[in-house]
Amino acid sequence: MDDVLTDKSENINYLTENEHNGPLLDGESELSFELRQPFHMKEYHWHQQIEVNVLYKGTLEYSFNNASVCIEGGQLALFWAVTPHRVNKTSEDAVMGIINIPLNVFLSWPLPQEFVQQVMNGGVISTHNTGIISHAENHRWMASYHENHEIRNHIVQEEVFLMLRRLCSYDYQVEMFSFLRDITLRHANDTGYKNVQLMLDYIANNHNKDIKVEDIAAYVRLHPKYAMSLFKNMLSVSIKQYLIIMRINHAKVLLSNTRNPIKNIATNSGFRYPSSFFAAFKNHTGITPQEFREQSQQFSMHGV
Structure with missing residues (x-):
């Protein structure tokens, strides 16, 4: 089967932290x-x-x-x-x-x-x-x-x-609720959608660790290219985008609730290098981690 992880010797790095030249997510910005x-x-x-x-x-x-x-x-x-x-x-x-x-x-x-x-x-x-x-x-x-x-x-x-x-x-x-679209709704590959849910669960539990797309694909025994295609087709977000988003959200909590040095927060959120964390955070939020920390402190002081 072409969706099974068959070639373990293939050294593919689909999650390069330096690829942050634009917004993590495309799409409409209007409510x-x-x-x-x-x-x-x-x-x-x-x-x-x-x-x-x-x-x-x-x-x-x-x-x-x-x-x-x-x-x-x-x-x-x-x-x-x-x-x-x-x-x-x-x-x-x-x-x-x-x-x-x-x-x-x-x-x-x-x-x-x-x-x-x-x-x-x-x-x-x-x-x-x-x-x-x-x-x-x-x-x-x-x-x-x-x-x-x-x-x-x-x-x-x-x-x-x-x-x-x-x-x-x-x-x-x-x-x-499960994101799975019932087979009667779309005549889809039911196993494929269950695999997407498993990938979401794996990312939720491991996003702050040094994991790659290959690790996520291996968890559900899929070839990385097939896993990426399945995930993107189901959620309209790539595995890489979703993983980085979860890491940034993890970092937001640490920035808001702790005084830990920002370089330590980068590591504790799953980023290998502080520089890639700064680039991803700025591209995703429009502000630096330090600016976010200052804003969150202002929110805490004044309430909503």
Whole structure:
């Protein structure tokens, strides 16, 4: 079989830390907003954005890979929309705000490590919307984005980020779902999608170690080239990009919560060289690790 790791002597280095000449993730940098009555969906769908649904009134039932999640008026649900999902049932009086956050924007924000990992590993976050976002605020964001004013759009992005920080300060529930797309949904190779989930699990547990794409592929007994293709086709993110993102998020926690020297944080986050850590961090977040540390300290002092 061409997907089995057959040639162990092949010395391939697909994860070169010096390859950081541009953003880690391509894609749209714009958020999108809707405010409407939800509707029943006959078919599952999926996309790459982080989806935030705020149900202001009524009831709604989702299906995630044939498992149900119900929310009521006053609740919020957030998930990475690569998980196949659809609205299964909704009441006639339901009103919902929808915010789609580009993956590269979501992963550039200094959110708590645990929260980010829960979302990136298939978690559906739900909580009562107690002061997190109002109907009026949702409407204002949507109206502002339709104006296409660069400065105001940037302010809205910052406000959405602060909304998520506020969400993280409350108690919330997490239900974990598999990214696997059911074979009946897409006639896909079911074993292939299970292997992607195994790769995600391996990266979650080992991203702060000196692992390479070959190690990840070997864990699921796949040839590295096949593993990379499978992962990218499923998640629209390469293994290298995803691994570096997880390492940077790990570093963000250490930068925010410790006074450890930055060069030690680089090593403890899985980067072999401090220089490659600095380059990756700056390209991904737009600021240096020291600037991030100073900003996170300001957030801690002033709160949200």
